Amino acid sequence: MTQFFQQLSDGVVLGALYALIALGYTMVYGIVQLINFAHGEIFMVGAFGGYTIYHYLLPDNMPALVALPIVLVASMITSGVLAAIVERLAYRPLRNAPRLAPLITAIGVSIALQEMIRLFYPNADRGEPFPQLFPNGQVHFGGVSESYVNCFLVVLSVVLMLALRTFVLHSATGRAMRATAQDPDTARLMGINIDRIIVTTFVLGGLLAGAAGTLQGMVASPIDFQIGFIAGLKAFTAAVLGGIGNITGAVLGGFVLGIVEALATQYVPNGSALKDAFAFVVLILVLVFRPTGLLGESVRARA
Amino acid sequence: MPLLQATGVTKQFGGLRALSNVDLTVEEGEIVGVIGPNGAGKTTFFNCLTGMETRTSGEILFRGAPLPTRPDRVTVAGVARTFQNIRLFHNMTVLENVLVGTHPRSRAGVLSAIGRGPRYKREERKAESTSRELLSFVKLDGLRGELAKSLSYGDQRRLEIARALATDPGLLLLDEPTAGMNASETAGAIALVKAIRARGIGIVLIEHDMRFVFGLCDRVAVLVHGEKMVEGSPAQVQSDERVISAYLGRPAE
Amino acid sequence: MLTPRLARVAVPIIVGALALTACGSKKESSSGGSGTHIVKIGMIAPLTGSLSALGLGMKNSADLAINQANAAGKIKGWKIEFDPQDDTGDANTGGAAAAKLASDNQVAGVVGTLQSSIALQAAPQLNKQNIVMVSPANTNPSLTQGQNYLKTKSRPFASYFRVATTDLIQGAFAADYAYNTLHAKTVYLVNDKLVYGQGLNEAFGNEFKKKGGRVLATDFVTGGQKEFGSLVSKVKQAKPDLVYYGGQFPEGAPFSKQLTSAGVKAAFMGGDGLVDKSFVTTLGVQTANDYATNVGAAVEDLPAAADYVKAYKDAGYKDAFSAYGPNTYDATNTIINALAKVLPGKSSIDATVLKAVESAVQGTDFAGITGKVAFDQYGDTTNRIITMYKVEGGDFKKVVTGTFSG
Incomplete structure (x- = not known):
């Protein structure tokens, strides 16, 4: 039974990471109906942004706990700025194009970012060890133990998710985001500059992905140019599982996916080999019985 | 003129x-x-x-x-308008719909919203009191917390007017x-x-x-x-x- | 309007990046004048991607051997050109690279691959054209001894050879060391589901059980996986004395690291796939108890390798020669030596010539930098030396060199 709770706890750690990235997919989809396939790469570049600051700019003898917030913020800013640039250069010119055009562009941006990092960042192809900015050690709850850095990952993720929730539900910009998601034309007539709202949405998703970049780096060093692919795929699955476009759904989807993978690893025969297959089985089952995902609403007709 | x-x-x-x-x-x-x-x-x-x-x-x-x-x-x-086929933000509350209308008159940016600075709080208080005043002007003050989609037809029309008025x-x-x-x-x-x-x-x-x-x-x-x-x-x-x-x-x- | 202009900037960037991924710069070579013919030696190795550190060391070492042979005029009347192909660590890409080399009638030999799973795609295609393939790194037994190597050995590819010994030796050597020297009585096997990793796991497990040890479980990781939280918890619960990992360092390194930081005290051991500098750097300061075997002796123990190390340095290659550089140098020279025997006096490369090259390679017997280079009836090297390394002080430290003799 202890082991069950241990796996549950490991699943929550993994799920928190998935959820942080999934939020970017779901917010962007909610507002422009675009699956931003480059989001995994925005996460990956964020991890390299944090690494760059640590490796090239911070003094070697800086205490890890001082460097941590700097690296974290650097990752977030890198991803946030990159998300804004991608939106401006790649997606905005296609705002009124048929849906397929931005979708294909997204795949192109994803490959372009991977290749740029691979070609131009030293050692990005074999992997760079990410700095370990958190003390080693374990927290024990009953028989369950998690490393400090895993606990930090979960706590920080939850704090960021709550901050996002507050922002979206209770700030003027958050209200404008929701209004734009529901009806962009009417939102415009409320004086909302929806271009600015859309870029803000990309930036918010980028900030969270950047934070996830540093967290994944610390938990699962090294980072290489391909880490965005699997993380992006899992997070996208989580977003669809929760109901794409729905913020709470993305968080729920992330945790469900993480926990399913962890429990499958432990309890399904050959589970560690089949856990990914298992995650997709869950996705398929949910979509069969609830095509809109766990918390998704039926697709709104646009006036 | x-x-x-x-x-x-x-x-x-x-x-x-x-x-x-x-x-x-x-x-x-x-x-x-x-x-x-x-x-x-x-x-x-x-x-x-x-x-x-x-x-x-x-x-x-x-x-x-x-x-x-x-x-x-x-x-x-x-210049503000309403629509023949009502176009409210259906999944937002009555109050939130009107608050969205105050958007162009708010000068608090994204950064101050994240920082929740005093200016942001002042702007939010102002937006909320304007909105409440408009809702009582169109006689919807009792329904502030309801979702827009749950309102009766006539109430939805009045809410749309209040939202338009919120843009000043x-x-x-x-x-x-x-x-x-x-x-x-x-x-x-x-x-x-x-x-x-x-x-x-x-x-x-x-x-x-x-x-x-x-x-x-x-x-x-x-x-x-x-x-x-x-x-x-x-x-x-x-x-x-x-x-x-x-x-x-x-x-x- | 800004927007269309921005689109004009963004689109070429994207298109350009796409073009870069489809790398296929190809120099068509015509046979040089004045009676010199061109023969090509190909290579299939990961030149990009997470295993590129190993692949680039291979590429440079082959390049070095070929340049030296050309400079010395080793094949009378012929000049060797080098045609390296990138398999990106992916079996399908490697298969396509093999098809490309197989269809080039100037190619008389191929050095590679790094990974056994890719060799399984490449060897059949090259074998069909009678082009010899000499791998410096493949260790899965089935490549030379057939799928049923544990029961009846039968050689599947007459043109396939390797200078690395098999995992039957490597795994058994590791099991012997784990049981008798580390006194491990229980092991937890983990592999990456690929040919090499699974074979190594099996070879280790079989020998470990024979010695009286217990295999607690076998589990798996996925290529590209970096987060192993729940697998680590599963291993932790099983409390093994040793975790034996069959796979490469990009997954092995974070896995070992996460085991350590979760407080798992078991030793971590793997095969030659772990032997790369970035395995050590990823583990960082918290390295506790990590071992890896590599095929062949340590370079510093090979007096004949000193010249190679110096020549490699003098040539100014940007990348280190890595784990398989010396083996690749020998593998390339194996092909060059065979060509030197067969090609002089010939004017083109046809099936008869290729068959002759194949039997010349089979009859190879020279002193390479890693030791004597010769092949048995399966195409396996007769040099069965394995070295056990321990991660210490930020590098791999040799613990013991030897072979497994049952």
Whole structure:
């Protein structure tokens, strides 16, 4: 039974990471109906942004706990700025194009970012060890133990998710985001500059992905140019599982996916080999019985 | 200086001329009615004013300055509207709908929202008190926490008006404000429009309910086939032969 | 309007990046004048991707051997050109690279691959054209001894050879060391589901059980996986004395690291796939108990390798020669030596010539930098030396060199 709770706890750690990235997919989809396939790469570049600051700019003898917030913020800013640039250069010119055009562009941006990092960042192809900015050690709850850095990952993720929730539900910009998601034309007539709202949405998703970049780096060093692919795929699955476009759904989807993978690893025969297959089985089952995902609403007709 | 001065507004959809050379002037605090048969171009005219559609030609001055062509800037300049088929943010509460309307008048940016600075708090308090005041103005103060989609039809119309007023407009465009209303609701709407005028806001309204139009408006313009056929006081328009024939369905030519 | 202009900037960037991924710069070579013929030696190795550190060391070492042979005029009347192909660590890409080399009638030999799973795609295609393939790194037994190597050995590819010994030796050597020297009585096997990793796991497990040890479980990781939280918890619960990992360092390194930081005290051991500098750097300071075997002796123990190390340095290659550099140098020279025997006096490369090259390679017997280079009837090297390394002080430290003799 202890082991069950241990796996549950490991699943929550993994799920928190998935959820942080999934939020970017779901917010962007909610507002422009675009699956931003480059989001995994925005996460990956964020991890390299944090690494760059640590490796090239911070003094070697800086205490890890001082460097941590700097690296974290650097990752977030890198991803946030990159998300804004991608939106401006790649997606905005296609705002009124048929849906397929931005979708294909997204795949192109994803490959372009991977290749740029691979070609131009030293050692990005074999992997760079990410700095370990958190003390080693374990927290024990009953028989369950998690490393400090895993606990930090979960706590920080939850704090960021709550901050996002507050922002979206209770700030003027958050209200404008929701209004734009529901009806962009009417939102415009409320004086909302929806271009600015859309870029803000990309930036918010980028900030969270950047934070996830540093967290994944610390938990699962090294980072290489391909880490965005699997993380992006899992997070996208989580977003669809929760109901794409729905913020709470993305968080729920992330945790469900993480926990399913962890429990499958432990309890399904050959589970560690089949856990990914298992995650997709869950996705398929949910979509069969609830095509809109766990918390998704039926697709709104646009006036 | 007139509040709104539109001259020669023309809208061409491919080979179809939906509006041709429409002029309309609205003075401060005036209520102007726009009537005409279905398909006469009334809503297109509103869309051209608010930038939802790009006009083919024509000039629109608001308070003497050219009105922008982007919808959000039109609203910021001081022109607000409602829709014939109500377009609320259905999954937001009544209060939130009105708060969204205050958006162009809030000067707090994203950064101060994240930092929750004092300026942000002040702006939010101001937006909330404005919104509450508007909701009691349209008599919806008891329903603040309800989702917009759960409101009755008449309440939804009034909420849409409150939301438009939250943008602090100098001119309000109402697209069929009494459509689907019963007699007592219509009477309420008349009172509401008058009360809005009393706040110093000019109004242009599209209506099919003739008693409503002629009872309320200072001036009435008649659109037929995208052209302004007649403009004048309710009495002048009511007695115009061409208007009568247009409304009886005879060809206007 | 800004927007269309921005689009004009963005689109070429994207298109350009796409073009870069489809790398296929190809110099068509015509046979040089004045009676010199051109023969090509191909290579299939990961030149990009997470295993590129190993692949680039291979590429440079082959390049070095070929340059030296050309400079010395080793094949009379012929000049060797080098045609390296990138398999990106992916079996399908490697298969396509093999098809490309197989269809080039100037190619008389191929050095590679790094990974056994890719060799399984490449070897059949090259074998069909009678082009010899000499791998410096493949260790899965089935490549030379057939799928049923545990019961009946039968050689599947007459043109396939390797200078690395098999995992039967490597795994058994590791099991012997784990049981007798580390006194591990229980092991937890983990592999990456690929041919190499699974074979190594099996070879280790079989020998470990024979010695009296217990295999607690076998589990798996996925290529590209970096987060192993729940697998680590599963291993932790099983309390093994040793975790034996069959796979490469990009997954092995974070896995080992996460085991350590979760407080798992078991030793971590793997095969030659772990032997890369970035395995050590990823583990960082918290390295506790990590071992890896590599095929062949340590370079510093090979007096003949000193010249190679110096020549490699003098040539100014940007990348280190890595784990398989010396083996690749020998593998390339194996092909060059065979060509030197067969090609002089010939004017083109046809099936008869290729068959002759194949039997010349089979009869190879020279002193390479890693030791004597010769092949048995399966195409396996007769040099069965394995070295056990321990991660210490930020590098791999040799613990013991030897072979497994049952």
